[in-house]
Amino acid sequence: MQTNLLSRPTSAKSTSMSDKINHPQLCQWLESVATNRDKVAFTHLFHFFAPKILRIARGKFPNEAQANEVVQDTMSNVWRKAHLFNQDKGAATTWVYTVMRNVTFDMLRKIQGNKEDNLSDDIWPVAEKMSCEDEVFEDHLANENLLDVIEALPQAQQDVVKGFYFREMSQEQLAVHLNLPLGTVKSRLRLALGKLKVQLGEQHD
Amino acid sequence: MINHHPKFELIQAFVNGDLPASLSAGVAIHADMCPVCQQTIAQITEQVAEASFEEEYLDRFIVDDIEALDAVAVIDFDHMIDDIVESSDISVALPKVEKTISFNDKTYTIPTALSNMELGKHAHIGKLTRSRIQLNENEIHTSLLHIQPGGGVPEHTHKGFELTVLLEGSFHDESGEYVKGDFIMLDSSHQHHPISTNGCLCYTVANDALHFTQGINKLLNPIGSFIY
Numbered sequence A: 001m002q003t004n005l006l007s008r009p010t011s012a013k014s015t016s017m018s019d020k021i022n023h024p025q026l027c028q029w030l031e032s033v034a035t036n037r038d039k040v041a042f043t044h045l046f047h048f049f050a051p052k053i054l055r056i057a058r059g060k061f062p063n064e065a066q067a068n069e070v071v072q073d074t075m076s077n078v079w080r081k082a083h084l085f086n087q088d089k090g091a092a093t094t095w096v097y098t099v100m101r102n103v104t105f106d107m108l109r110k111i112q113g114n115k116e117d118n119l120s121d122d123i124w125p126v127a128e129k130m131s132c133e134d135e136v137f138e139d140h141l142a143n144e145n146l147l148d149v150i151e152a153l154p155q156a157q158q159d160v161v162k163g164f165y166f167r168e169m170s171q172e173q174l175a176v177h178l179n180l181p182l183g184t185v186k187s188r189l190r191l192a193l194g195k196l197k198v199q200l201g202e203q204h205d
Numbered sequence B: 001m002i003n004h005h006p007k008f009e010l011i012q013a014f015v016n017g018d019l020p021a022s023l024s025a026g027v028a029i030h031a032d033m034c035p036v037c038q039q040t041i042a043q044i045t046e047q048v049a050e051a052s053f054e055e056e057y058l059d060r061f062i063v064d065d066i067e068a069l070d071a072v073a074v075i076d077f078d079h080m081i082d083d084i085v086e087s088s089d090i091s092v093a094l095p096k097v098e099k100t101i102s103f104n105d106k107t108y109t110i111p112t113a114l115s116n117m118e119l120g121k122h123a124h125i126g127k128l129t130r131s132r133i134q135l136n137e138n139e140i141h142t143s144l145l146h147i148q149p150g151g152g153v154p155e156h157t158h159k160g161f162e163l164t165v166l167l168e169g170s171f172h173d174e175s176g177e178y179v180k181g182d183f184i185m186l187d188s189s190h191q192h193h194p195i196s197t198n199g200c201l202c203y204t205v206a207n208d209a210l211h212f213t214q215g216i217n218k219l220l221n222p223i224g225s226f227i228y
């Protein structure tokens, strides 16, 4: 179904406020999932989004099982990727829409016999890569030595360094995401940074 | 400066996820280089998302057959929730590693949108080098096309469409000069003869073989399908 979502009459916006989406609430739930792995918040998000995703998916997939799969995959991506949502960069609805559209796109490609190659996240990045942060990000990456050196760290230290620098997660967030005590995150980061300094110093001689 | 942008309808279809991967990637590559389209895409996405998740909107536009409503009730949402939250997996976004490709000793960065696409072997003809992108989209053929300085594609037309996104360098044809980032969508009413004075690298999508139109170049028709 080629729903032309934009054909919505503009007057619809002014109908009643009661059915308007409570954006701050959605954001708060999403943030809570990201930082606290909050199952209650996730359940709220699920009840808000899942029935709508299902109905949209049923318009795109003739098969009921496939429509269900869209719901399942979209919502588990919301659970696993909530920390990639940045409320300064847009509404929660926009982010969940992106996740849903990407799941749908990859699944349609698979079903239509093109390929099972999951290209959607490259075409429509789920993690906002934008102006300021992006430049910092690029700067780091421009230094290929740095990446090589990071890759050479023990896995546990790599996880912490990558989360801290490339995802700009706080040490507290990292502790939750990696399911580690805060102290462990801090000491791993310190260890890793020590090694990086030595290695990069050596390489720059 | 970028002068050629995707039409509004194409951007809409891009946001809706209705375009094939080849064209979606074309729009994404252009938007990466074009702040104007980037903003349009952001706005449309926000609107479409808002509309998608508005209760009343859905009631009005989505086919509300009894079956669909039944299905909503049939899925065991609670079970699905339990299933999902049981997983402690976190998707850690890995830092992007830039991929590059070389044509005639020049190295180019591959656009992010293409980073997981499979590239075919280089094939050469004159000053053109083409690497097919394996998207398996039947009659739609997608490629990276490199033109060495002074090279060009003989005057041609095509039965379907031909999209060119200029990744690096420039070329010109009867209608003017094209620069890095330009999104050039031509249909069968266009006949053109692109020439690149200083060389260029293009991302191309075409849904039919080229058809050479002029004099001796007609002899080239068998290789029309080679280039695009």
Ligand SMILES: [Zn+2]
Residues within 6 Å of the ligand: B002, B004, B005, B006, B030, B031, B034, B036, B037, B038
């Ligand atoms: Zn543009």
